[in-house]
Amino acid sequence: MTTPHQEELLPGTRRALLHRIAVAQSEGRAPSLVAAVVRGGKTVWTGARTSVEGHAPDEHVQYRIGSITKTFTAVLVLRLRDEGALDLADPLEKHLPGTGVGDATVAELLSHSGGLAAETPGPWWERTPGSLRPGLADVLGERPLVHPAGRRFHYSNPGYALLGALVEKLRGAPWEEVLRREVLVPLGLRRTTVRAEAPHAGGWAVHPWADVMLPEPLEDLGVMAPAGQLWSTAADLARFAAFLVEGDERVLSAESLREMRTPAAPVEAADVASGYAYCLGMEIRHQHGRSLVGHTGSLPGFLACLTIGVTDDVSAVVLANCTSGPAPFTVAADLVRIVAEAEPRIPAPWRPLREADPATLELVGQWYWGTSAFALRLPADGLVSLEPLSGNGRRSRFRPGADGTWVGLEGYYAGELLKPVRRSDGSLSHLDLGSFVFTRRPYDETAPVPGGVDPAGWRGIG
Structure with missing residues (x-):
């Protein structure tokens, strides 16, 4: 204290x-x-x-x-x-x-x-x-x-x-x-x-x-x-x-x-x-x-x-x-x-969340917008943050909205909705952020990536 x-x-x-x-x-x-x-x-x-x-x-x-x-x-x-x-x-x-x-x-x-x-x-x-x-x-x-x-x-x-x-x-x-x-x-x-x-x-x-x-x-x-x-x-x-x-x-x-x-x-x-x-x-x-x-x-x-x-x-x-x-x-x-x-500011002690919604915990981790890697984090303030792993790219925090959506608070995504989209069996498919699709793998062939994904998949030059 x-x-x-x-x-x-x-x-x-x-x-x-x-x-x-x-x-x-x-x-x-x-x-x-x-x-x-x-x-x-x-x-x-x-x-x-x-x-x-x-x-x-x-x-x-x-x-x-x-x-x-x-x-x-x-x-x-x-x-x-x-x-x-x-x-x-x-x-x-x-x-x-x-x-x-x-x-x-x-x-x-x-x-x-x-x-x-x-x-x-x-x-x-x-x-x-x-x-x-x-x-x-x-x-x-x-x-x-x-x-x-x-x-x-x-x-x-x-x-x-x-x-x-x-x-x-x-x-x-x-x-x-x-x-x-x-x-x-x-x-x-x-x-x-x-x-x-x-x-x-x-x-x-x-x-x-x-x-x-x-x-x-x-x-x-x-x-x-x-x-x-x-x-x-x-x-x-x-x-x-x-x-x-x-x-x-x-x-x-x-x-x-x-x-x-x-x-x-x-x-x-x-x-x-x-x-x-x-x-x-x-x-x-x-x-x-x-x-x-x-x-x-x-x-x-x-x-x-x-x-x-x-x-x-x-x-x-x-x-x-x-x-x-x-x-x-x-x-x-x-x-x-x-x-x-x-006299640099002394950070407040790290404290965990009192409780976490399982549905929100399922969202955190690494996501890809095309081939760009992003991290979705849940800090103790109850907001979620989306930030590029490379240090370059759009970032924002989101507050909980209605029906499981999240509302952007700053930057390019201010006011935009982040929507978790689920498959018919209830499993998490992808995130929709202002029409941008974020997937767990780069251009995940199981997600509705706009423009589709080449069925031949990733390949080298030969």
């Missing part, structure tokens, strides 16, 4: 983390910077650096988190989906008519593939009062669409204003109230608020060529709030990161959160090269050979990042109160790397 002492980070790891944020704050010329690291669902380290009098931060001081707000909004939308109030494939017009962009689906808005413009018309919305944009028409403008819906990934802040309005319409209450009631209170995020509550950091612009600062305005974003309004703390975002991995049945299931972490937008060529992909309110980036999922955020005067190394079970939060300077994702990715490399 893990003791509280074992959950703590080693002194050398803590010093490396402190050194990394100290370099970021110094070289990035940030008035202040705070960070937190989560491992195993618990906050195991927090740190802060400042050089400005009156800016002594800790993990309980609020910073503006910008577009990390979008992840909170996405959680509200997925809750509506899970309750049956909407389908992600629904066009916006079905629930929120009259916007002029109603052909975009809920999923496309969540994944920034609805074709909407990146920003609002008129003055810079992040630095001017939300009262200048009292309604959705003011957010969308005369040219709200710049691409065909579903065709490409194009980050859109107005798209999340629409999602916030969708939440309000279906819940019959303001977005702020719904968020507090359905997410913030159940998760205990008491220091995550729509408006700043003391103690909070001030937002600053640091001159690019001189070590002087200028205060940034702190505006209420109005109808754009669901895209970037929230204030939070390193401690609260650390708890939120743990939730995004583990789930909480009072808010959103682990299965729905896995869906949120799955790429959902068309990927541009430049994104393929960088390893970037957008999911449903979350983004995936690659750094140090790791796949990291979360969200970055910025508003004038503030920078933020929450990122999760799911494989390593390490998450990091970085908050700074400057318009530009330190790169929050790079710093957060380094914090994940430091912990993951210095």
Whole structure:
């Protein structure tokens, strides 16, 4: 069993983390910077650096988190989906008519593939009062669409204003109230608020060529709030990161959160090269050979990042109160790397299944798709996994479905049915996976292989 002492980070790891944020704050010329690291669902380290009098931060001081707000909004939308109030494939017009962009689906808005413009018309919305944009028409403008819906990934802040309005319409209450009631209170995020509550950091612009600062305005974003309004703390975002991995049945299931972490937008060529992909309110980036999922955020005067190394079970939060300077994702990715490399995750003990269905046990073992060898395994989580023995080829996990079938969870076979097919005497003949026939022997002549099997059988050259 893990003791509280074992959950703590080693002194050398803590010093490396402190050194990394100290370099970021110094070289990035940030008035202040705070960070937190989560491992195993618990906050195991927090740190802060400042050089400005009156800016002594800790993990309980609020910073503006910008577009990390979008992840909170996405959680509200997925809750509506899970309750049956909407389908992600629904066009916006079905629930929120009259916007002029109603052909975009809920999923496309969540994944920034609805074709909407990146920003609002008129003055810079992040630095001017939300009262200048009292309604959705003011957010969308005369040219709200710049691409065909579903065709490409194009980050859109107005798209999340629409999602916030969708939440309000279906819940019959303001977005702020719904968020507090359905997410913030159940998760205990008491220091995550729509408006700043003391103690909070001030937002600053640091001159690019001189070590002087200028205060940034702190505006209420109005109808754009669901895209970037929230204030939070390193401690609260650390708890939120743990939730995004583990789930909480009072808010959103682990299965729905896995869906949120799955790429959902068309990927541009430049994104393929960088390893970037957008999911449903979350983004995936690659750094140090790791796949990291979360969200970055910025508003004038503030920078933020929450990122999760799911494989390593390490998450990091970085908050700074400057318009530009330190790169929050790079710093957060380094914090994940430091912990993951210095103190690698200790695997949970292997445990056998409590019980196994004999019909499922009959399926495991080696199978062939044509001449390609695959293994079907039954691990302790109760899912079955199909993977190529050569290391190359399609792989997926499958959950039990109805009538002895299995449903694909990822990759090429996501959503596809794996069906065990039996002969008239009840013996197992083959597996049917989306019309592909898997047999116990390569091109088994006793199975209905499409195209048939040459009756002369296998032969050499002669």
